Amino acid sequence: MSTYVIREKYFGYNDEVFYVSGNRINKVFQDKEQAEVAYKQLEINGARDFALYEVExxxxxxxxxxKQLDDFVFLRCGEHIYQEGEVSRDTLPESLSDEDTFEFIQLADMHKFQLVQFEHEAKFYALWSVKKQQWVEEHDEFFAGLAYADQPDQLKTNVRTIFADYDYEDIQLKGSLEDLSEQPVLLQALIKNSKALKYNNKSQTLTILQGWEEEGLYAVNPLLKQPLFEIKEISLEEIQTIENELAKQYSYDEDDWGEEEDEDFDAEALVEELIQELAEELDLSDEQRAELFDEMNKES
Known part of the structure; x- marks a missing residue:
């Protein structure tokens, strides 16, 4: 039986546009038609959320x-989204139908969701940190998530996250080429042809330059006797468990916050503070302050 997984993209904002900062599992289906209907409606609703000029x-x-997109919208609903060299600061026109909105999403490549189909059970791949012996998480100021995808090669750009294990500095590995790799000749050739890798013969140190992000790290990792990361299969259930934990850990919970505030709230102290301020403003005597305090306590 096939499995259909809808992944939701989470967005950050860089003062110009909303960019994809991560993904989480949104829904899982066994029925293809239900999955496609749900996915389509999620995309349509999502496309109406953002001001168009902030869509990456x-x-x-x-x-x-x-101009092609503007012509499409104008033909379908008689409104423009691009005029005088600028994209509209508004959202998509309400008069644009759901069907046309979904077609616009495809033309503009402004997806907020991804529908992934698996022939049998859902199978994803995630980055595993060899140094920390745990799944690699990705963090920015807007999102915390797991680095995973439905195809191993899709994780190439995520490999840069491994530099976090080394305080975002260059990674230095000590040893001769023979110590570092079962294929020292290939390793030497790779170093020679890569700007992201350096080897100091005197100190016998291989340096993977952080400034080149994933380029050198992704290329050299398969040649190392002790890889810095692995790309391993991960179950849907484990992904959902980790994502739920991350959501609880990094999400703002308004109800919990309110409960904590109520526990520490001292109404009497607040009343007394207000009376003090009012008494000073009106220049009340101590006796008048006491009477005012009694009256306010009665009312509260």
């Missing part, structure tokens, strides 16, 4: 594509 794919689009 439109921000990066050339004039030809923007």
């Amino acid at each position: 794919s439109l921000f990066d689009a050339d004039e030809a594509l923007l």
Whole structure:
């Protein structure tokens, strides 16, 4: 039986556009039609959330594509989204139908969700930190999530996260090429042809340069006797467990916050503070302050 997984993209904001900062599992289906209907409606609702000029794919689009998208919207509902060289600061027109909105999403590549189909059980792949012996998490100021994908090669850009294990500095590995790799000749050739790798013969140190992000790390890792990361299969259940834990750990829980505030709240102290301020403002005597305090306590 096939499995259908909807992944939701979470967005950060960089003062210009909303960018994808991570993904989480949204829904899981066994029925194809139900999955497609749910996915389509989620995409349509999501597309109406953002002001168009802050959508990354439109921000990066050339004039030809923007004119094509504007022509599409105008033809379908008689409104413009691109005029005088600028993308509209509004959301998509309400008069644009759901079907046309979904087609616009495809044309503009402004997806907020991903529908992944598996022939049998859902199978994902995630980054595993060899140094920390745990699944790799990705963090920015807007999101905390797991580094995983439905295809191993899709994790290439996520490999840069491994530098966090080394305080975001260059990674230095000590040893001769023979010590570091079962294929020292290939390793030497890779170092020679990669700007992201350096080897000091005198100190026998291989340096993987952080400034080149994933390029050198991804290329050299398979040649190392002791890899810095692995790409391993991870179950859907484990992903959901980790994502739920991360959501609890990093999400703001308004109800819990309110309960904590109520426990520490001292109404009498607040009343007394207000009376003190009022008494000083009106220049009341001690006797008048006491009477005012009694009256306010009665009312409260």
